[in-house]
Amino acid sequence: MEWAMSLLLNHPEALKMVHDEIETHVGHQRLVIDSDLPQLRYLNNVIRETLRLLPPGPLLVPRESTMDCSAGGFHVPRGAMLMVNAYKMHRDPALWTDPAEFKPERFESGEGEGYEYVPFGVGRRRCPGEAMAMKAVGLVLASLVQCFEWKRLGEEEVDLSEGEGLSMPKAIPLEVLCKPRQAMMDILPLL
Numbered sequence: 001m002e003w004a005m006s007l008l009l010n011h012p013e014a015l016k017m018v019h020d021e022i023e024t025h026v027g028h029q030r031l032v033i034d035s036d037l038p039q040l041r042y043l044n045n046v047i048r049e050t051l052r053l054l055p056p057g058p059l060l061v062p063r064e065s066t067m068d069c070s071a072g073g074f075h076v077p078r079g080a081m082l083m084v085n086a087y088k089m090h091r092d093p094a095l096w097t098d099p100a101e102f103k104p105e106r107f108e109s110g111e112g113e114g115y116e117y118v119p120f121g122v123g124r125r126r127c128p129g130e131a132m133a134m135k136a137v138g139l140v141l142a143s144l145v146q147c148f149e150w151k152r153l154g155e156e157e158v159d160l161s162e163g164e165g166l167s168m169p170k171a172i173p174l175e176v177l178c179k180p181r182q183a184m185m186d187i188l189p190l191l
């Protein structure tokens with residue numbers, strides 16, 4: 001959530017597109033609800049792009065090989081610990097166009113439909129919470145954008161340095177200015 005908001009603040013045109021999409025499909029007479037989410041495609045792409053650039057599980061979960069085998073030309077002995085570097089895969093220039101760029105629309109042109117995109121892992125041990133996570137993040141982010149105007153503290157871009165830790169924390173916590181949107185003033189007091 002924090003990364004998605006940081007990226008949107010550094011890309012005001014994308015933030016505006018998220019808001020325009022909510023205006024088109026939801027309007028401002030009611031709050032966004034979870035059944036709106038399938039129509040909010042750009043918002044969904046923003047979340048997917050955030051998970052590509054900054055996957056909360058950058059090395060997924062370690063695996064142990066149950067037998068001697070070979071993978072990608074490497075011999076893997078039985079009992080070896082294997083880590084999947086999702087962070088690196090998500091930024092591999094052989095797999096993505098402009099991999100360092102924040103481009104939510106890349107998912108409209110078929111990028112990220114294979115094993116190059118694994119923020120939730122793959123296979124039998126894939127994250128069972130994916131659908132719930134996408135809904136929860138989608139709903140909260142959509143509500144924040146629908147109800148409030150968001151601005152950076154100044155002209156300077158939000159610092160996107162990654163902190164230390166296994167779950168991709170932000171080095172500097174996000175600080176931001178926000179104010180209720182005029183169009184939502186009738187709805188907000190009802191909350």
Ligand code: HEM
Nearest residue numbers: 056057060061119120121122125126127128129130132133
């Ligand atoms: C943005 C949010 C989330 C991300 C990025 C995420 C990512 C992941 C990843 C990368 C794995 C390891 C997959 C693998 O080993 O290949 C995993 C496993 C798991 N996740 Fe999530 N997760 C998220 C949210 C959730 C939520 C909301 C729940 C529960 C409600 C959940 C429950 C689990 C469980 C139980 C496993 C272990 C599955 C197993 O080993 O069989 N996750 N998740």
